[in-house]
Amino acid sequence: MTTHISSIFQWLAPSLTKHFLQVDEEMINPLEEIRLRLNRPVELVAYGKRSFLLSPITHKPVIFTEYELEHTLNMITGSSIYALEEELKRGYITLPGGHRVGMCGKVLLSAGEIKTQKQIASLNFRIAREFPGVAKGLLPYLTEHKRPLSTIIVSPPCCGKTTLLRDLIRSFSDGSEWSEPSSVGLVDERSEVAAVFRGTPQLDVGARTDVLDSCPKAAGMMMLVRSMAPQVIATDEIGSLEDIRALEDSLNMGIELLCTAHGHSVRDLQLRPAFRQILSNKMFKRIVILSRTRGVGTVEKILDGYSLQEIKPRREGLVC
Amino acid sequence: MLTLVGAGLVITATSLAGRLVAKSVAQRPRDLEVLQAQLLQLETEISYGLTPLKDAFVNVGSDRSHPVNRAFCLIGQLMRDNAFISAEAAIIEAATVLYDNTALQQADIDILVGLARVIGKSDLVEQKRHFCLAQTRLEGALKEATATAQRLTKPISYLGFLGGLALVLITI
Numbered sequence: 001m002t003t004h005i006s007s008i009f010q011w012l013a014p015s016l017t018k019h020f021l022q023v024d025e026e027m028i029n030p031l032e033e034i035r036l037r038l039n040r041p042v043e044l045v046a047y048g049k050r051s052f053l054l055s056p057i058t059h060k061p062v063i064f065t066e067y068e069l070e071h072t073l074n075m076i077t078g079s080s081i082y083a084l085e086e087e088l089k090r091g092y093i094t095l096p097g098g099h100r101v102g103m104c105g106k107v108l109l110s111a112g113e114i115k116t117q118k119q120i121a122s123l124n125f126r127i128a129r130e131f132p133g134v135a136k137g138l139l140p141y142l143t144e145h146k147r148p149l150s151t152i153i154v155s156p157p158c159c160g161k162t163t164l165l166r167d168l169i170r171s172f173s174d175g176s177e178w179s180e181p182s183s184v185g186l187v188d189e190r191s192e193v194a195a196v197f198r199g200t201p202q203l204d205v206g207a208r209t210d211v212l213d214s215c216p217k218a219a220g221m222m223m224l225v226r227s228m229a230p231q232v233i234a235t236d237e238i239g240s241l242e243d244i245r246a247l248e249d250s251l252n253m254g255i256e257l258l259c260t261a262h263g264h265s266v267r268d269l270q271l272r273p274a275f276r277q278i279l280s281n282k283m284f285k286r287i288v289i290l291s292r293t294r295g296v297g298t299v300e301k302i303l304d305g306y307s308l309q310e311i312k313p314r315r316e317g318l319v320c
Numbered sequence: 321m322l323t324l325v326g327a328g329l330v331i332t333a334t335s336l337a338g339r340l341v342a343k344s345v346a347q348r349p350r351d352l353e354v355l356q357a358q359l360l361q362l363e364t365e366i367s368y369g370l371t372p373l374k375d376a377f378v379n380v381g382s383d384r385s386h387p388v389n390r391a392f393c394l395i396g397q398l399m400r401d402n403a404f405i406s407a408e409a410a411i412i413e414a415a416t417v418l419y420d421n422t423a424l425q426q427a428d429i430d431i432l433v434g435l436a437r438v439i440g441k442s443d444l445v446e447q448k449r450h451f452c453l454a455q456t457r458l459e460g461a462l463k464e465a466t467a468t469a470q471r472l473t474k475p476i477s478y479l480g481f482l483g484g485l486a487l488v489l490i491t492i
Contacts, residue, residue, distance in 0.1 A: 010403065014404070071406075074406050074407075074440075075403065075404075077440070078372045078373065078374065079372075079373045079374070079399065079406060079407040079439075079440040079441075080366075080371075080372040080373045080376075080440045081440060081441055081442060081443065082366055082370065082440065082442065082443055082444045082447045083366075083370040083371070083372055085443055085444065088443075108443075116443050118442070118443070
C-alpha cells in the first residue's frame with residue numbers, strides 16, 4: 001500500500017490541519033475519506049467505519065467553518081474556480097497524488113443539463129491508495145503464450161475491482177514473467193483508474209499505457225483504436241449496450257480487453273441483457289469474481305470465458 | 321547677493337515641486353490606461369485560456385516595462401511561492417507597490433482591490449461580469465483623470481513657479 005496521508009493536509013485550512021496533526025497516526029493512516037460539511041462536524045471514514053474528528057482539547061467534534069471552507073476551496077481550485085467548470089459539472093476534482101475531492105453545492109442548470117455548481121458546502125476528500133503487486137498471483141491465469149487474455153473482473157462495489165484492474169494494466173503494460181510488455185489504452189471515464197492530473201497519471205498504470213481521461217467509454221475505445229493502436233484496451237465499469245458494441249468492435253480488431261463490471265456472480269450477469277450478450281458471444285477469455293468474504297479483494301473464482309468452468313481452485317487470502 | 325541666491329533657490333524648488341505634481345497629474349491617465357489593458361489581458365487569460373489565476377497574473381505581467389505590469393507579475397509570484405496566500409491577499413499586497421510606484425490614486429487602486437474580493441471565486445460568466453464592472457469603473461476614473469490632467473497640468477506647473485516668486489517677493 002502506498003500513500004502519504006499527510007499530503008492531503010496541505011489542501012486543508014491550517015486551523016483544520018492543526019487538529020489532524022494532534023490525532024494519533026494510527027487513526028490517521030488508515031483514513032479512506034475526510035468529509036467536510038459547512039457548519040457541521042468533520043467526519044472521518046476508515047475501514048468503512050465513520051467517526052467525527054474530535055478536538056484534543058475540548059473532546060468535542062470539530063466544526064467545519066465558513067472560513068475553512070473558503071480556504072480549502074481556494075487551495076484545491078488554486079483560487080481559479082472558473083478553470084474547473086468541467087470538474088464542477090462532474091462533481092469532483094483530482095488532486096496531485098491521485099486523491100479526489102467530491103463537491104456538493106447548488107447546481108445550476110442550462111437547457112435541462114447540469115452547467116456548474118455554486119455555493120459549494122460539502123467536500124469529500126477521497127484518499128487514493130495504490131497496492132502494487134496485487135495482481136501478481138492472478139497473472140498466470142490471465143495470460144497465455146506471454147500474451148494477456150481478455151478478462152473481465154466482476155464484483156460488488158468496494159471489493160477492490162478498480163485496484164485490481166489498475167495493477168493488471170500496470171503488469172501488462174510493463175510486462176512480467178508471464179507476459180511480454182504490451183501497449184495498453186485505458187479509457188478512464190471517471191478518472192478513477194489513473195487519476196490523471198494535468199495530463200500525468202497520478203497512479204502507476206505502467207510505462208506503455210495511454211490514458212484517455214474523462215472520456216465516455218464507448219467513444220473512447222473507438223478513439224483509442226484509431227489513434228493509438230493498442231494491444232490491450234482497459235476500461236472500468238462497463239454496462240451499457242453501447243459499451244458492449246464498442247468492445248465487440250475492438251475484439252474484431254484483434255485487441256485484448258480488460259474490463260470490470262458490477263455483479264456478484266456470473267449468474268447475476270446473465271440476468272442483464274448486455275452481459276448476456278457478452279457471455280453468449282464469449283467475448284472474454286477469463287472472468288474473475290471478487291468479493292470481500294475474507295476481506296476486500298478476495299478472489300472467489302477465476303472462470304474460463306468459453307466453458308464458464310472454474311480454472312483455479314478457490315483461493316485463500318486476499319488479493320487487494 | 322546671498323538674497324538673490326536664496327530667492328533663486330526658492331523659486332527653483334517650488335518650480336520643481338510644481339512640475340513634479342503636474343507630471344503626476346499627467347501620468348495618472350497613462351497608468352490607468354495600462355491598468356485597463358492589463359485587466360483586459362487578464363480577462364482574456366481567464367475567459368479563453370482558462371489559465372489558473374497565479375499563472376494568468378504572471379503571464380499578463382511578463383512584460384515588466386511598466387510598474388503596473390510588475391505589480392501583476394508580483395501578484396502571480398506571491399501566489400506561486402506561497403500556496404496559502406489567497407488571490408485577494410496577494411492583490412492587496414501588490415496594491416501597496418502600485419500606490420508607491422505609480423501615479424494611481426487610492427480610488428483607482430480600490431477598483432483593483434474590489435475585483436480582488438471576487439476574482440477566481442466564481443464561474444466564467446460571473447468572472448466576466450466582475451471584469452466588465454471593473455473596466456467600467458476604470459473608464460470613469462480615466463475620463464475624470466484625463467479631464468483633470470488637461471485642466472490642471474499647466475496651472476500646477478505655473479503655480480509652482482509663481483508660488484515661489486510670490487514667496488520671494490513677500491519675504492524680501
